[in-house]
Amino acid sequence: MDGLDVIVGEIAAEMAAAAERGKVADYIPDLASVSPRHFGIAVIMADGTCHVAGDADLAFSIQSITKVFTLTMALGAVGDALWKRVGREPSGSAFNSIVQLETEHGIPRNPFINAGAIVVADVLLARHQPGEVIAEFLRFMRTLAGDESIVIDHEVAQGEQRTGFRNMALANYMRAFGNVHHPTENTLGIYFHQCALAMSCRQLAQAGRFLMNGGRNPETGRSVVSAQRARRILALMLSCGHYDGSGEFAYRVGLPGKSGVGGGILAIAPGVASIAVWSPGLNERGNSQLGTLALERLVQRTGWSVFEPVVQCGV
Known part of the structure; x- marks a missing residue:
């Protein structure tokens, strides 16, 4: 062995x-x-x-692990312009904290806390419909894993939509600062569905x-980033x-x-x-x-x- x-x-x-x-x-x-x-x-x-x-x-x-992959997609879409809307520093706060957004003018500390990942989802919405973004994300994950059987658990996504009041607050608060550009229900729809990916x-x-x-x-030799x-x-x-x-x-x-x-x-x-x-x-x-x-x-x-x-x- x-x-x-x-x-x-x-x-x-x-x-x-x-x-x-x-x-x-x-x-x-x-x-x-x-x-x-x-x-x-x-x-x-x-x-x-x-x-x-x-x-x-x-x-x-896999929940927030998906934030690594949506960050990869967003960087591919807009490059370093992403960092005008989200920071790169540790938060020192809980993953769903709203505290820092007030003093930092709606700019999340990093793309891995909930607020930052919501901004990343909003970036992915540019020039696309929510369903198209979710489908593109699923294709990306299946390609990386080399496995077409990977799915989004829609029951988990619906459960998050029913109970995600703090994430709704984060999205609306950042929209008030102009850092969420699309209707919050669309941005959050992407966020909730990505987190519901089952692997x-x-x-x-x-x-x-x-x-x-x-x-x-x-496996393919192709450059992802x-x-x-x-x-x-x-x-x-x-x-x-x-x-x-x-x-x-x-x-x-x-x-x-x-x-x-x-x-x-x-x-x-x-x-x-x-x-x-x-x-x-x-x-x-x-x-x-x-x-x-x-x-x-x-x-x-x-x-x-x-x-x-x-x-x-x-x-």
């Missing part, structure tokens, strides 16, 4: 035995019923080999390969990908990553691996409790932290 298969299997067994599993998000109705007993992990290496364990092929709502750990790790590979899809843009997306993932827990994640794991309240985390070891983990129970910052622990253990055993002086695969 491959050494990495052993490591991944051992981590999955450790997570299955863990007593403290965090609290499943309950403010989105369809997420509240997901069992906290689930755990999955998928590691796809630069050479294409895939190492999985646990519930790696069970689809879940497995294996599919999500597949989709993240271009960030591992300098902006190129290793430039190498420079891929590095900058990774920098934002490292500094902002876990909201007000981003510093703690960087300290413990040392990889660029993006979490979602569905319990998933996408992490990238540049040039080495694209990694997805899933465990629905969240810590107090809204990030997967066991997912974070599993990534910490993986990095400890492989030496993949970006802060290591030399990458030591050790497997």
Whole structure:
């Protein structure tokens, strides 16, 4: 058995035995019923080999992890003009906070907090209808993952629309500052549907390969983004990908990553691996409790932290 298969299997067994599993998000109705007993992990290496364990092929709502991919699309559409409407700094606040928008004139701190992702969705609406944007996003994700079976869970999207009052407030507040240009119901429709994308750990790790590979899809050889843009997306993932827990994640794991309240985390070891983990129970910052622990253990055993002086695969 491959050494990495052993490591991944051992981590999955450790997570299955863990007593403290965090609290499943309950403010989105369809997420509240997901069992906290689930755990999955998928590691796809630069050479294409895939190492999985646990519930790696069970689809879940990836939620805010989609913000990495919509950011990629928005940068492709408008380039660095995006940064006139959204910042690149850690927020230090909860993912759905409205506090900073007042003093910062409706400009969200970064594209990974809810307010920033809503602005990104608004950017994608330019010259398109909402349905066209959602369809383009779904095609993009299927292409990156090489899997046409990926779908948006419309029940989750409808549940978010029914209960997303804080996101509605964020969108309307930014529109008052002129930073949301389209009717808020259209912008939020895109945002709610993107967050309802359902993927497995294996599919999500597949989709993240271009960030591992300098902006190129290793399966097709085609450039998704430039190498420079891929590095900058990774920098934002490292500094902002876990909201007000981003510093703690960087300290413990040392990889660029993006979490979602569905319990998933996408992490990238540049040039080495694209990694997805899933465990629905969240810590107090809204990030997967066991997912974070599993990534910490993986990095400890492989030496993949970006802060290591030399990458030591050790497997």
